[in-house]
Amino acid sequence: MTEPIRIESNSLREFVANVLQKSFVPESDSLLAADVLCTADEWGIRSHGVSRLRSYYEMLQNGRIKAIAKPRIVRDNPTVAVIDGDNGLGMVVAAAASKIAFDRGASMGAAWVSVFNSNHFGIAGYYVVKGLERQLIGIAMTNTPAVVSQFLGTERMLGTNPIAVAFPAGKEPAVVIDMATSAVSLGVVENALREGTMLPPGVIASATGTWSTDPHDFVNNGSLLPLGSNSLGSAHKGYCLTALIDIFCGPLSGAQWGPFVSAFRTPATNSFRQVGKGIGHLFGALSVGAFTEIDTYHERIDDWIRTMRSSPPIVGNPPLVIPGDPERNAAQLNRALGIPLDQTVALDLERLARAVCPL
């Protein structure tokens, strides 16, 4: 792998926003979507960053995603709202929906907003950190195209279905969880394919459901394994988690679910059926102040964080971290040095720039 090219973070945001605007995305929406994508790269989650700009661009160009979408509330209760995303950019729909969840959580103590007819929303963690200053515990989840097999299954039946949860802290930085519920994310397999390397055991299965270390077996109708990898590692738990998020985001919201979530990159093995509309999300908010005095909670969570960080690691490892530390450390570095782009991604963005603005 060659050295990444580093691009100053505001320049990259501007570039991404411009590409989206050329596809008729309104300016404010384009800035927001650019911020989600570039934040992913800043946090070191490159598989969800600007490397995906081309697929968003193409989906906007061919009308698969609406550039000018009008998400609207279709069901409205004080603590629960349901939003039709109008097939807009997932990042734009998700930002609007999570804002509603947070506003209601702040006033009601607890709230949920479910979304259907949306699209891939980037990193789940982006949305939940927006509630931290308001002392809200934020929850975000989404279903995604089916690439994961059920426990003991053979087919691609569920997405990597990520969940993010952020807990505000006092003097310490927040605890921010953001994780796919499969053993590894699709990006790990894509990397192995690109670099011609093998995968560790317990990550993918071939089309028959048997473990494989060859990423090509995934391409040939194989699947990602649920978190836990097999019975000994309790992969039924990974299956439970992925299923949980799929039900919250699909059957509950009215979006597609399971093997029928629209797969624009990796077709699922099952024959497609229309069981709902688009991709689904669920956003939750819990107001810390509804549970306890905020200062008291801050003291407790700061103590929790310091306690977890101060426990001795396995010899030879760096100090232990809390969820959110790796992304914060990456962001600090990348904001100072510029956002790192793989050379293939940088080349692709250059080509995209020429396609958007031919001279």
Next chain:
Amino acid sequence: MTEPIRIESNSLREFVANVLQKSFVPESDSLLAADVLCTADEWGIRSHGVSRLRSYYEMLQNGRIKAIAKPRIVRDNPTVAVIDGDNGLGMVVAAAASKIAFDRGASMGAAWVSVFNSNHFGIAGYYVVKGLERQLIGIAMTNTPAVVSQFLGTERMLGTNPIAVAFPAGKEPAVVIDMATSAVSLGVVENALREGTMLPPGVIASATGTWSTDPHDFVNNGSLLPLGSNSLGSAHKGYCLTALIDIFCGPLSGAQWGPFVSAFRTPATNSFRQVGKGIGHLFGALSVGAFTEIDTYHERIDDWIRTMRSSPPIVGNPPLVIPGDPERNAAQLNRALGIPLDQTVALDLERLARAVCPL
């Protein structure tokens, strides 16, 4: 392992309730606690069933748990309540707290009830299925004594912290998730110790944090591994899940947390500190009717269930299941044939009966 002895389910409930009553637990509370314990055995979760009666009995006898406790609401908002469990039996406190969460969820659309100063509440799944008939999606979680290491850690810093979520269905049986967030539960290690067998790799670590298959290494200050087992299997995700539940149940509620959760069976390695009161729980309720028409949701979830069940399994395996199927199948069998008890457990209960009612 010898054949289990089977006891008729109502007789076993009556026996358990009697033992608790002899320890001054009020009749209705004793019946409830007996139902939680016997339901665990019926569901096939024997580690959480009547095999624990002795430890509850002893804690009641020596005043570690209050027989006559008065849990009370100490913070009260329409969608969020906080309950002081008054150091009562966890099953009694949890049933009361989850009932409040469900009542408020039904009227408000969404609600959370957090609990501190409680004790071990048995199986998390018991509480969430109570919301199914009311068309509530129920959530239950608890922290538990620290036996799990952090990702790349060496010490017992977190509990096996289970979570249960139940989704109502229409014509199909409900989707009921109930899982510890460690790679395996403590019961698996206890079984290996009792039967003198080794453990599979990826389940426990020795005191230095290195993998072991010898259950005695767990006893000697070792730890259970987080779900995912190691970096390749994404054990940082298991750590995130366990941490998530600990923060919801501890720092948010005012209960003990992390390494300081009172460990009556397996002492944690860290020096004990008083950071809160007792064990903590969190119960959530989402009303399906607040999100969508119930009939519409029923059609969707039934379709989801049938789709997941009909996908082909790995050759040689039985048909695929949805979360809740294994426990339902076990319960059907055990209600018909009687609840199975290991001979050691049956003997222990006999001894307990003689201690409670000496003739």
